[in-house]
Amino acid sequence: MNISCIDLFCGAGGLTYGIKKEGIHVTAGIDTDPACRYPYEKNNKAKFIEKDIKEITAEELKELFTEDGYTVLAGCAPCQPFSSYRHGQNSKDDHKWGLLYEFSRLAKSVQPDIITMENVSTVSKHQVFDDFVNELKELNYHVWYSVIDCSKYGSPQTRKRMVLLASKHGEIRMIDPIYDKPKTVEQVIGKLKPIKAGETSSIDPLHVSASLTPLNLKRIKASKPGGTWRDWPTHLVAKCHKEKSGKTYPSVYGRMQWDKPAPTMTTQCYGFGNGRFGHPSQDRAISLREAALLQGFPETYQFVPEDEQVMMTKVGRMIGNAVPVDLGQAVGRSIVNHLSSL
Numbered sequence: 212m213n214i215s216c217i218d219l220f221c222g223a224g225g226l227t228y229g230i231k232k233e234g235i236h237v238t239a240g241i242d243t244d245p246a247c248r249y250p251y252e253k254n255n256k257a258k259f260i261e262k263d264i265k266e267i268t269a270e271e272l273k274e275l276f277t278e279d280g281y282t283v284l285a286g287c288a289p290c291q292p293f294s295s296y297r298h299g300q301n302s303k304d305d306h307k308w309g310l311l312y313e314f315s316r317l318a319k320s321v322q323p324d325i326i327t328m329e330n331v332s333t334v335s336k337h338q339v340f341d342d343f344v345n346e347l348k349e350l351n352y353h354v355w356y357s358v359i360d361c362s363k364y365g366s367p368q369t370r371k372r373m374v375l376l377a378s379k380h381g382e383i384r385m386i387d388p389i390y391d392k393p394k395t396v397e398q399v400i401g402k403l404k405p406i407k408a409g410e411t412s413s414i415d416p417l418h419v420s421a422s423l424t425p426l427n428l429k430r431i432k433a434s435k436p437g438g439t440w441r442d443w444p445t446h447l448v449a450k451c452h453k454e455k456s457g458k459t460y461p462s463v464y465g466r467m468q469w470d471k472p473a474p475t476m477t478t479q480c481y482g483f484g485n486g487r488f489g490h491p492s493q494d495r496a497i498s499l500r501e502a503a504l505l506q507g508f509p510e511t512y513q514f515v516p517e518d519e520q521v522m523m524t525k526v527g528r529m530i531g532n533a534v535p536v537d538l539g540q541a542v543g544r545s546i547v548n549h550l551s552s553l
Contacts, residue, residue, distance in 0.1 A: 212550055213280025217241070217272055218257075219264055219314060220286045223250040223514060223529040225506060226329065227257060229539020233547050235283065239275045241267060246525050250514045264313045269320030281550055282323035285542075286314055287330055287534050311339045315346045322350060325546050326377040329534050332358040334373050344375070352377040355384045362393035362472050365537030367505055370475040372538065376545060383549045386541060396491060397469040400501040408495035416521050417514060418500040420490075421481050431483055431494050436468040467491045473505045478531035481523055499526050507536030 214235045218227045221240025224247070231237055239258040240251050251259045258275075276282045288310040311334075318326050326347065334340045335356070347354050356375035361368055376383045404412055408431075409422030423431065426447070433443045440448055440463065465487035467473050479485040483496040490497055497505075499521065503512060514526050 212547070213277060214283060214546070214550065215277040215280060216283035216285055217275050218285050219317070220288055220310070221247065221251055221259070222287075222532050222534070223247050224255045224257075225508065225533030225536050226285060226287060226539040226542070227251070227255050228512075229507070229534070229536040229541070230283075230285065230543035230546075231255060231257075232536075232540045233543030235543050235546065236277065238277065244529070247529060249516060250512070250529065253513050264310060264317070267313075267317065269317060272317060272321050276323070281325065282321075283325040283327065283546060284318060284321060284323040285327045287328065288314055289532075309339075311343055315343050319346060319350060322379070324379050325383070325550070326352065326375075327542055327546065328373075328375040329538065329542070330373050332371045332373050340373075347377045352379060353382050355382070357385065359385065359538070360388070361535055361538050363388035363390055364541040365389060365394065366507055366535040367394035367396065367399045367472045368475055368535065369472050370535065374538075374542060376542070376549075378549060380550070380553050384545070386545045386548060389541065393472045395470050396467050396473050396505070399473075399504050400497070401469065403498075403501060403504075405493055406495070406498065407493075411521075412498075412500075415500055415510075417503065417526070418498045419521055419523070420495040420498045421483070421523055423483060423495065427483055428494060430464055431466070431489050434464065434466045434489055436466045436491050437471070438465065440464045462487060465489055467497070476502055476506050476531050476535075478528045480531050481527045499523065499530065502527070502530045506530055506533050507538075507540075508533070 216235050216237045218237055218240040221227055221242045227237045227240055237257045239260055241260045241262055243263050245261055248259045344354055354377045358371050359374045361370040374385055406412055406420055408420050412418035430447050433447055435442050440452055463486055464484055466489035469491045474487045480488050480502045481496055481499055483489050488496050515521055
């Protein structure tokens, strides 16, 4: 089948890379982050358009699709406004809030055969999501959506995401789970060369770990895989965690476990103090390459040109913002299976 796809909010290409693995031709990705141009085009052989979705017209999108065959409009609007970290606040003053309405605007104008969206599980608690779904139904799309356990589709993370699929051609749904047992951290990153905190691998510049202060080095040495800062000697515990308000936040300064999936990768997944991002056995946070592997990117995926210095914050942001490749592939297979049955 000839299926062409445009990836809105494409980032570094996690969704695109996964969808392409199922034979869908992704013609272009659109994003406002200029840093994403290199990894997106280098690894996906697709056009990167650096532009705000608010400025994209239906005519532009229609020209990007191939002339014949089925069309797919995919996207993961930035999830920060809908995240549980906002504690349920409807932060409509956040400019990112309206991006889902922009997605809806383009869907209404272009009306592709298939529409798919991925976002945080809590997006369904917000009016903008209800409006998006209702708009699609009014356009005679068959709409399916559900919160997906990504580990059941090959992603080695304890990550739950809302996935929406909509079709002009009848009922559509996500394929059944592929894995009974999730992939573990050891299966994914266990064979990488050991490095120290602040060190870069001599063979892979992305296999670089953030440096640690002397205090944090003592803390990670006192950390147990799967444990919390509550396991530390009292003199190592941060002052804020000793206070009543901080005692309910154990999910920082933690080590991963070899025999379990990783936590959800975030834009700060390279920092030991930002979550459970400590390496299971080495005294450091996970490297950027390890984070990318846990997001499903192959070890050959390039995020920066060879002659460019790897910036932790920039690359970490691209990796953490990405749709897990395995989830993208499962979405792609769901689309192919649906269209093949017509």
